[in-house]
Amino acid sequence: MGRLEQCQSDYNNQMDLKPVSSSLLRDLTGHLQPLSRRRFVANSMRLLLLAGSGPLLAACSGPSRPPIQSMQYLDAGQAELFQRLSEVLLPTEGTALTSRTEVPVVANVDTLYGYLPPQTQADLSTAMDLFEHAGLVLGLHFSRFTRMTDSAAHSYIEQWQQGHSLQQGIIMVLKKLVYASYWRDEQTWGPLQFPGPVSERWGLTSLGETPLPGNEPIGGKA
Amino acid sequence: MMLKVTTAADLQTERLELEADAVVVGSGAGGAVMAYELAAAGKRVVVLEAGPYVPSSRFNEKFPDMLELLYEEHGNQANKAGDLLVLQGRCLGGSTVVNGCVAFRVPDFILEKWGREFGLTNLTPESLAPYFDKVERNLSIHTNQPHEINRNSQKLQAGAETLGWSVKPLNRNIRDCALTGHCLSGCKTDRKQSMLVTYLPWASHYGAKIYSDTRVTRILAEQEHGQVNAQANRYGKVQGVEAETIDPLTGRKVADVRVKAPLVVAAAGAVQTPLLFLHSQLGNASGQVGRNFACHPSTMIVAEFAEEIFTWQGAMLGVYVDEFEHPDKGGFVLEGGGAGPVELGMATEPGTGAAYLDFMSRAKHYASCVSLIHDHNVGRVSLVDGQKRIEYAIDERDFPAIKAAFKAAARIYFAAGAERVFLPTGDKWVIESVEQIDAVVDPIENHPFALRMVSYHPQGTMRMGSDPARSVVNPYGESHQVKGLFVSDASLFPTSIIVNPQESVYALSHYIAEHILARAEHYFA
Numbered sequence: 177m178g179r180l181e182q183c184q185s186d187y188n189n190q191m192d193l194k195p196v197s198s199s200l201l202r203d204l205t206g207h208l209q210p211l212s213r214r215r216f217v218a219n220s221m222r223l224l225l226l227a228g229s230g231p232l233l234a235a236c237s238g239p240s241r242p243p244i245q246s247m248q249y250l251d252a253g254q255a256e257l258f259q260r261l262s263e264v265l266l267p268t269e270g271t272a273l274t275s276r277t278e279v280p281v282v283a284n285v286d287t288l289y290g291y292l293p294p295q296t297q298a299d300l301s302t303a304m305d306l307f308e309h310a311g312l313v314l315g316l317h318f319s320r321f322t323r324m325t326d327s328a329a330h331s332y333i334e335q336w337q338q339g340h341s342l343q344q345g346i347i348m349v350l351k352k353l354v355y356a357s358y359w360r361d362e363q364t365w366g367p368l369q370f371p372g373p374v375s376e377r378w379g380l381t382s383l384g385e386t387p388l389p390g391n392e393p394i395g396g397k398a
Numbered sequence: 399m400m401l402k403v404t405t406a407a408d409l410q411t412e413r414l415e416l417e418a419d420a421v422v423v424g425s426g427a428g429g430a431v432m433a434y435e436l437a438a439a440g441k442r443v444v445v446l447e448a449g450p451y452v453p454s455s456r457f458n459e460k461f462p463d464m465l466e467l468l469y470e471e472h473g474n475q476a477n478k479a480g481d482l483l484v485l486q487g488r489c490l491g492g493s494t495v496v497n498g499c500v501a502f503r504v505p506d507f508i509l510e511k512w513g514r515e516f517g518l519t520n521l522t523p524e525s526l527a528p529y530f531d532k533v534e535r536n537l538s539i540h541t542n543q544p545h546e547i548n549r550n551s552q553k554l555q556a557g558a559e560t561l562g563w564s565v566k567p568l569n570r571n572i573r574d575c576a577l578t579g580h581c582l583s584g585c586k587t588d589r590k591q592s593m594l595v596t597y598l599p600w601a602s603h604y605g606a607k608i609y610s611d612t613r614v615t616r617i618l619a620e621q622e623h624g625q626v627n628a629q630a631n632r633y634g635k636v637q638g639v640e641a642e643t644i645d646p647l648t649g650r651k652v653a654d655v656r657v658k659a660p661l662v663v664a665a666a667g668a669v670q671t672p673l674l675f676l677h678s679q680l681g682n683a684s685g686q687v688g689r690n691f692a693c694h695p696s697t698m699i700v701a702e703f704a705e706e707i708f709t710w711q712g713a714m715l716g717v718y719v720d721e722f723e724h725p726d727k728g729g730f731v732l733e734g735g736g737a738g739p740v741e742l743g744m745a746t747e748p749g750t751g752a753a754y755l756d757f758m759s760r761a762k763h764y765a766s767c768v769s770l771i772h773d774h775n776v777g778r779v780s781l782v783d784g785q786k787r788i789e790y791a792i793d794e795r796d797f798p799a800i801k802a803a804f805k806a807a808a809r810i811y812f813a814a815g816a817e818r819v820f821l822p823t824g825d826k827w828v829i830e831s832v833e834q835i836d837a838v839v840d841p842i843e844n845h846p847f848a849l850r851m852v853s854y855h856p857q858g859t860m861r862m863g864s865d866p867a868r869s870v871v872n873p874y875g876e877s878h879q880v881k882g883l884f885v886s887d888a889s890l891f892p893t894s895i896i897v898n899p900q901e902s903v904y905a906l907s908h909y910i911a912e913h914i915l916a917r918a919e920h921y922f923a
């Protein structure tokens with residue numbers, strides 16, 4: 177039995193499946209079906225989504241990483257996903273840009289995530305699960321995203337970027353969350369020569385409320 | 399003059415009962431003008447605003463912070479598919495506090511269409527001119543002067559002129575612009591003539607009572623046979639509103655509010671006004687409440703130049719290309735609009751990892767413009783299980799206009815000397831030369847997430863018209879069914895208006911106020 181089939185059979189034996197109920201599940205599996213062998217992907221995807229994360233998935237993938245704490249809104253797995261995404265999306269080493277490690281990217285994602293309405297959070301959470309685990313069954317990666325090497329993670333992201341519109345949508349949203357969380361930090365502006373707030377620095381004074389205008393009625397035209 | 403506002407923190411009671419001649423729901427473009435015009439005419443006006451009162455001293459010129467503080471859903475309001483961000487202000491002064499100051503009169507050809515197709519023959523360029531004149535005076539609306547046209551807009555202008563295309567300085571509602579480029583974070587020094595520093599304090603001067611943190615939850619109407627709100631969607635007369643005051647810091651309800659008034663003006667914006675009607679089960683005999691949502695889906699085209707542009711420096715919006723404004727010529731406009739790192743960082747797909755950082759590290763070399771199209775009213779705002787839902791996808795009839803806007807912007811930028819043009823698409827589409835334009839743009843297909851779209855201009859969901867079967871309110875903004883219940887916000891527009899809407903909302907609201915006052919005995923007996 178190959179590694180992939182082994183994973184599949186392990187899933188089938190797993191008893192503590194966590195239900196992810198959403199029409200999104202149907203949509204995602206439906207949309208992703210044409211991308212690979214139909215039955216296999218449909219089943220695997222369903223199981224992956226149902227399983228969420230767990231020791232089994234870790235066993236099917238690459239070396240594990242130091243544990244990351246859950247945050248105010250993101251659970252540990254989600255925080256780890258964004259940590260890994262920020263490493264792959266923002267390889268600032270050797271550039272003139274502010275080092276990613278100086279910016280609390282994941283904490284900023286957590287704040288943004290907290291502002292989302294509950295339904296959007298739920299959909300995004302499902303999308304994150306899918307993105308994290310789909311590499312086990314799609315595109316010969318045989319690994320969850322957070323366990324991929326840099327180059328595998330890079331090509332996995334590009335694959336999603338060029339995939340079905342739903343994959344494009346998911347990766348676009350994940351990228352936007354990471355980018356917004358990086359660029360919102362003032363430390364990142366200097367290298368771009370973006371000045372940020374200027375009014376106080378320029379000594380601008382408020383013009384205050386605008387004086388009351390005259391108010392002649394327009395007169396019976398309405 | 400100091401703006402007097404009752405906030406959640408000021409309320410000492412759990413139940414507030416008020417009486418007024420008119421209650422205005424929402425304090426943005428439509429609500430503030432209405433409140434002022436009625437108050438100045440001696441009416442007792444109460445304004446209820448769902449958002450907080452944020453004085454300009456708290457605007458910190460950091461866009462992400464201000465999105466969270468001043469915008470609906472902290473800047474995350476989106477359509478159901480998730481591929482269209484729908485931005486609206488949610489604070490005292492509404493979207494006028496965070497908008498880009500661009501001011502247009504609704505184009506004549508749009509008014510002609512409204513007359514022809516929706517029976518709005520009362521709304522002509524001539525009949526509306528005095529209202530436009532007055533708001534233009536009141537709000538210091540003027541044509542951008544040369545110092546208000548930054549290097550970013552100069553590129554758009556130069557390219558369009560080279561091609562012989564019509565390009566003009568924009569009009570803006572601003573006094574002595576300090577050229578900070580931070581319009582969308584609110585104007586810290588009160589130069590933007592938003593409702594926060596104009597019509598709201600003026601309304602207050604005439605006695606209007608303004609409540610922030612107070613969301614109207616239901617419009618009350620009496621049936622002809624005397625029951626309140628029973629038998630939804632029948633004919634009746636408005637009675638007032640119910641609302642709740644919520645502490646913005648804790649999210650906890652502070653008070654239930656009830657305002658009794660013979661006149662209610664809904665000006666909660668094109669997303670919330672239909673929701674309020676739907677929730678109140680009022681005024682929807684036509685079934686049109688919440689339908690016909692249009693939004694000018696806007697995209698940002700970025701061009702790279704060898705020289706430094708600093709797109710974020712100077713007045714945020716300088717010039718616009720109106721060569722293709724008329725639907726017969728394409729139905730789109732391009733506006734030279736600047737952007738900071740956060741917006742630029744999400745505007746296009748330059749590639750992953752090093753490719754992305756390379757793109758961003760050249761940010762000071764980019765010029766940017768936004769496209770607006772005359773989109774069809776194909777969207778819908780509805781209540782599903784008590785929750786808001788916005789459905790909108792680019793209609794097949796509108797997609798060509800978006801692609802034509804990409805092509806025109808690219809031609810302009812290459813004519814101005816650009817080295818490459820980045821398209822606002824989900825996938826990576828970069829144009830390296832003028833010869834490549836068609837080859838790159840033509841294959842782009844219309845599907846969810848194909849484009850990076852933002853709507854700054856939701857409109858159309860409470861259609862105005864003469865036919866009660868096809869519209870929600872009559873040509874003067876009054877519900878076809880409920881007497882004394884008016885709408886005066888961007889939801890009135892029966893079609894999208896292609897240009898930035900704020901000035902048209904002001905003028906229309908003023909027009910409706912005059913209509914109400916001219917028939918005061920009907921409403922305020």
Ligand SMILES: Cc1cc2nc3c(=O)[nH]c(=O)nc-3n(C[C@H](O)[C@H](O)[C@H](O)COP(=O)(O)OP(=O)(O)OC[C@H]3O[C@@H](n4cnc5c(N)ncnc54)[C@H](O)[C@@H]3O)c2cc1C
Nearest residue numbers: 424426428448492493497498499500614887888898899900
């Ligand atoms: C970022 C941005 C940039 C823009 N730039 C431009 C521009 O440059 N030029 C231009 O012409 N237009 C621009 N616009 C659009 C323009 O500001 C709006 O079209 C205009 O303000 C709409 O007026 P309105 O009265 O319909 O709604 P708004 O001005 O949005 O006001 C609605 C108000 O109602 C409140 N409200 C909602 N629900 C309730 C409730 N249940 N109870 C009480 N209050 C409620 C909201 O909090 C809000 O304050 C921009 C908009 C945005 C968001």
